[in-house]
Amino acid sequence: MTDEFFYGVTLSSSHQSETWDPEAKAEYPRSNKLVIRQALLGPDAKPDELNVIQVEAMSLQEAVKLPVAVLKVGESRHVRLDIEFPDAPVTFTLVQGSGPVHLIGHHLLGALLEEFEDMEEMEEEMLDE
Amino acid sequence: MTDEFFYGVTLSSSHQSETWDPEAKAEYPRSNKLVIRQALLGPDAKPDELNVIQVEAMSLQEAVKLPVAVLKVGESRHVRLDIEFPDAPVTFTLVQGSGPVHLIGHHLLGALLEEFEDMEEMEEEMLDE
Amino acid sequence: MTDEFFYGVTLSSSHQSETWDPEAKAEYPRSNKLVIRQALLGPDAKPDELNVIQVEAMSLQEAVKLPVAVLKVGESRHVRLDIEFPDAPVTFTLVQGSGPVHLIGHHLLGALLEEFEDMEEMEEEMLDE
Amino acid sequence: MTDEFFYGVTLSSSHQSETWDPEAKAEYPRSNKLVIRQALLGPDAKPDELNVIQVEAMSLQEAVKLPVAVLKVGESRHVRLDIEFPDAPVTFTLVQGSGPVHLIGHHLLGALLEEFEDMEEMEEEMLDE
Amino acid sequence: MTDEFFYGVTLSSSHQSETWDPEAKAEYPRSNKLVIRQALLGPDAKPDELNVIQVEAMSLQEAVKLPVAVLKVGESRHVRLDIEFPDAPVTFTLVQGSGPVHLIGHHLLGALLEEFEDMEEMEEEMLDE
Ligand SMILES: [Mg+2]
Ligand SMILES: [Mg+2]
Numbered sequence: 001m002t003d004e005f006f007y008g009v010t011l012s013s014s015h016q017s018e019t020w021d022p023e024a025k026a027e028y029p030r031s032n033k034l035v036i037r038q039a040l041l042g043p044d045a046k047p048d049e050l051n052v053i054q055v056e057a058m059s060l061q062e063a064v065k066l067p068v069a070v071l072k073v074g075e076s077r078h079v080r081l082d083i084e085f086p087d088a089p090v091t092f093t094l095v096q097g098s099g100p101v102h103l104i105g106h107h108l109l110g111a112l113l114e115e116f117e118d119m120e121e122m123e124e125e126m127l128d129e
Numbered sequence: 130m131t132d133e134f135f136y137g138v139t140l141s142s143s144h145q146s147e148t149w150d151p152e153a154k155a156e157y158p159r160s161n162k163l164v165i166r167q168a169l170l171g172p173d174a175k176p177d178e179l180n181v182i183q184v185e186a187m188s189l190q191e192a193v194k195l196p197v198a199v200l201k202v203g204e205s206r207h208v209r210l211d212i213e214f215p216d217a218p219v220t221f222t223l224v225q226g227s228g229p230v231h232l233i234g235h236h237l238l239g240a241l242l243e244e245f246e247d248m249e250e251m252e253e254e255m256l257d258e
Numbered sequence: 259m260t261d262e263f264f265y266g267v268t269l270s271s272s273h274q275s276e277t278w279d280p281e282a283k284a285e286y287p288r289s290n291k292l293v294i295r296q297a298l299l300g301p302d303a304k305p306d307e308l309n310v311i312q313v314e315a316m317s318l319q320e321a322v323k324l325p326v327a328v329l330k331v332g333e334s335r336h337v338r339l340d341i342e343f344p345d346a347p348v349t350f351t352l353v354q355g356s357g358p359v360h361l362i363g364h365h366l367l368g369a370l371l372e373e374f375e376d377m378e379e380m381e382e383e384m385l386d387e
Numbered sequence: 388m389t390d391e392f393f394y395g396v397t398l399s400s401s402h403q404s405e406t407w408d409p410e411a412k413a414e415y416p417r418s419n420k421l422v423i424r425q426a427l428l429g430p431d432a433k434p435d436e437l438n439v440i441q442v443e444a445m446s447l448q449e450a451v452k453l454p455v456a457v458l459k460v461g462e463s464r465h466v467r468l469d470i471e472f473p474d475a476p477v478t479f480t481l482v483q484g485s486g487p488v489h490l491i492g493h494h495l496l497g498a499l500l501e502e503f504e505d506m507e508e509m510e511e512e513m514l515d516e
Numbered sequence: 517m518t519d520e521f522f523y524g525v526t527l528s529s530s531h532q533s534e535t536w537d538p539e540a541k542a543e544y545p546r547s548n549k550l551v552i553r554q555a556l557l558g559p560d561a562k563p564d565e566l567n568v569i570q571v572e573a574m575s576l577q578e579a580v581k582l583p584v585a586v587l588k589v590g591e592s593r594h595v596r597l598d599i600e601f602p603d604a605p606v607t608f609t610l611v612q613g614s615g616p617v618h619l620i621g622h623h624l625l626g627a628l629l630e631e632f633e634d635m636e637e638m639e640e641e642m643l644d645e
Binding site for chain 3 (some may be wrong): 466
C-alpha cells in the first residue's frame with residue numbers, strides 16, 4: 001500500500017539544517033520518497049538578502065551537494081522545484097541568508113514501484129502454473 | 130471509483146479562513162485528496178500589500194502550520210503551487226493582507242490507491258485458488 | 259477508449275465568453291475533461307490594461323465563479339494554470355480588459371477513469387465466477 | 388510498444404515555419420504525440436523585439452490557429468508551455484520577430500493508450516473463454 | 517524493476533561540459549532516462565553575464581544541438597525545464613558565461629516501459645495457450 005503525506009519544513013537562522021531520514025526511524029522497511037514542490041521565502045524575510053538552500057543527497061554513483069534554490073525578496077520569493085528524492089537521507093541546509101525559507105512538498109511511503117513488482121511476480125507465478 | 134471535482138475558494142478580509150474537511154460530512158467513508166494548483170491575487174487587490182496564505186495540515190508525524198503563498202500586486206500575483214493534501218482537515222488562512230486570494234485546484238474523492246488495493250486483493254484471491 | 263484533442267480558444271471584446279459543453283452536443287454519453295494549461299495575452303494587447311478571465315464551473319457541492327487569470331503586458335503575459343475541469347459545462351469570460359486572451363490546453367474524451375472502472379467490473383465478474 | 392524521443396526545433400528569420408507530421412513519413416501506422424515543454428528565446432535575440440510563435444493544429448471539431456508563446460528579451464525569455472498535440476500535423480510559425488526561438492519537448496511514438504486498449508481486449512477475451 | 521536516482525551536476529568555467537552516458541558504463545543493458553527539472557544559476561554568479569546551457573542529444577531522426585537555458589542574475593536565476601532524455605548520450609555544455617549553473621533532476625534506470633512490455637508478453641503468452 002502506498003501512503004502519502006503533506007511535507008513542510010522551515011529553515012532559518014535558528015534552524016539551519018534539516019535531515020529527512022524516515023528509514024532510520026522505521027520499524028519495518030518500506031520505500032520512501034520525498035518530493036519538494038516549492039521553496040518559499042517567508043513574508044518577514046529581510047530585503048536584499050540572498051537566501052540559499054543547499055541539498056545533500058545520493059545520486060546513482062556518488063553523494064551530491066549543490067544549491068537547489070536561491071531566493072531574494074522582490075526577485076524570487078517563490079521557486080517551483082519539483083525535485084524528487086527517492087533515497088533517504090537528504091539534508092537541506094540554509095547556507096546563506098537568514099530565511100525563513102519554507103520547503104513544501106509531499107512524502108510517499110511505499111512507492112508505486114512495489115505495485116508493479118507485485119504484479120510482475122504474480123504474472124510470473126501464473127506463467128509457472 | 131474515483132471522482133474528481135473542480136475546487137475553488139476565495140479568502141479575503143470578510144472570509145479569512147476556510148477548512149477543507151469532506152470526511153466530516155461524508156455519509157460513508159471514501160478517501161479524499163485536495164490538490165491546490167495556484168493561488169491568485171484578485172484584480173481588485175490593493176497595491177503594495179503583502180498577502181500571505183498559511184496552511185495547517187497533518188504531515189506524517191505532526192501538525193504543520195506554515196505559509197504556502199506570498200502574493201503582491203506587480204510582484205507575484207499568480208503563484209503555481211501544486212501542493213497535495215492527502216488527508217483532511219486542511220485549513221487555509223489569509224494571515225496577512227486583505228486579498229482577495231483565490232485558491233484553485235481539484236478535489237479527488239476515492240483515490241487511485243483504492244484501485245490498486247482492489248487489484249492486489251484480487252491478485253491474492255486468484256493466487257489462493 | 260480515451261481520445262485526446264488539442265484545445266484552444268480566444269476571448270476578446272468581440273467574443274467575451276465561451277462555454278465548453280461537449281456533453282450537450284454528444285450523440286452518446288462519454289465522459290469529458292478539459293485541462294487548461296496556460297492563458298496567454300496576445301501580442302497586440304493594450305499596455306497597462308488588466309485582463310481578467312473568470313471561470314464558472316461546478317465544484318463538488320456548488321457552482322463556483324471566480325477569476326483564474328489576471329494578465330497585463332509587461333507584468334504577466336503568460337500564466338501557467340494546469341486547471342482541470344472534470345465536468346461540463348464550464349464558462350470562461352473575459353470580465354475585464356479587451357484581450358485577446360488565448361486559453362490553451364487539451365480535451366480528454368472518455369477518461370482514463372473508465373478504463374479502471376472496466377477493470378474493476380472485470381475483476382468483480384471474475385471473483386463472482 | 389511506446390517509444391519516446393527528445394524533440395527540439397529552432398525557428399528564426401531564415402526558418403520561420405516547421406511542420407511536425409511523422410505520420411506522413413511513417414512506413415506503418417503508429418500513434419504519435421508531440422509535447423512541447425518550453426519555448427526559449429536564444430541568447431543572441433534582439434532586445435525590445437516581440438517574438439510570437441503561432442500554432443496550427445486540429446482540435447476536436449475544427450482547425451485552430453493561435454499564438455502559444457510571446458517572448459521578449461528581459462521580459463520573458465523562457466516560457467513553460469506543456470502543450471500536447473495528440474494529432475499530426477502541427478505547424479509552428481514565427482509570425483513576429485526574428486528569433487531565434489527554440490521549441491523543446493518530446494515526441495511519443497505509439498501512445499500508452501494502445502496499452503490500455505490491448506489490456507481491455509485481453510480482458511474481454513478472458514471473459515469470453 | 518525501475519530504479520530512480522537524484523541527479524545533479526554543476527557546470528562552470530572549470531567544468532564546462534558534462535556527458536550523461538550511463539549505458540556506456542553499464543555491465544548489462546537497462547534502459548535509462550534523464551529528466552532535468554531545473555537549471556539554477558549559483559549564488560556567486562557574476563551580475564550582468566548571460567549564461568547559456570546547450571544540449572546535444574538524439575531526436576527521432578537526427579542529432580540536435582540547441583540552447584535549453586539562458587540564465588542571468590536579476591532576470592532569470594531559476595528556470596524550470598522538465599526536459600526528458602530517453603536516450604543516452606546527452607551532453608550539456610556551458611557555451612556562454614562562467615556559471616556556476618546547477619542542473620537538477622532525476623535519473624530513471626529501467627523504465628516503466630519494460631513493465632508494460634513484460635505485461636504485453638505475458639498477455640500474448642496467455643492468449644496463445
Ligand atoms: Mg501489489
Ligand atoms: Mg499491450
